[in-house]
Amino acid sequence: MKQVLTFAIAALTAITLTAQSESIRINQVAFYPQQTKIAVIEGAKAQKMTIKSMADGKRVGKAKALRTNTSPWSNKKRTIVEITGITAPGSYELIVNGQKTRFDVQPHALNNIARAALKAFYLNRSGIAIDGRYADVYARPLGHPDTQVMIHPSAVSPGRPAGSIISSPLGWYDAEMK
Numbered sequence: 001m002k003q004v005l006t007f008a009i010a011a012l013t014a015i016t017l018t019a020q021s022e023s024i025r026i027n028q029v030a031f032y033p034q035q036t037k038i039a040v041i042e043g044a045k046a047q048k049m050t051i052k053s054m055a056d057g058k059r060v061g062k063a064k065a066l067r068t069n070t071s072p073w074s075n076k077k078r079t080i081v082e083i084t085g086i087t088a089p090g091s092y093e094l095i096v097n098g099q100k101t102r103f104d105v106q107p108h109a110l111n112n113i114a115r116a117a118l119k120a121f122y123l124n125r126s127g128i129a130i131d132g133r134y135a136d137v138y139a140r141p142l143g144h145p146d147t148q149v150m151i152h153p154s155a156v157s158p159g160r161p162a163g164s165i166i167s168s169p170l171g172w173y174d175a176e177m178k
Helices: 002-021 111-123 132-138
Strands: 038-042 049-053 059-061 064-070 077-082 090-096 099-105
Touching: 038 090, 038 099, 111 132
Parallel strands: none
Antiparallel strands: 038 077, 049 059, 049 090, 064 077, 090 099
16 A cells, blocks of 8 residues: 555656646756756746745746747747846756746756767677776677678679678667668
């Protein structure tokens, strides 16, 4: 019974959190301190707007509604809200019409995305061992060296007839031959 209750509370919390931020569209990664910071509010015009620090819950600023537009395709109204005044690095909560969403301000806002993209290239490498220092749980030994690859009839080219053997080590698993 306790597990069922815990699951129910967790599910309701997830639904509540989703509902709270569903009407506020905002950069989900982070903003640079001096960057223009914009949120898009779905539905009703943004009225009561405030920004609080996640560190201490204190109000640190106000959001400013710039304009409300109606989509010509869906007839949905959206209000563009500026929160550029927040420049100190940290985590904040934007509250609009009682709805809440979190955003971060960081001097190196996109570094984690760049690192993740480079790591994805490394993890998709073919023909080399993937080192645990860089890959953690995705580490693996060399799977296949691809030093004796038979040319398929669809990959024939001048000087490379079907059935010939070539060495083609290294590359990426998601690479596509054309």
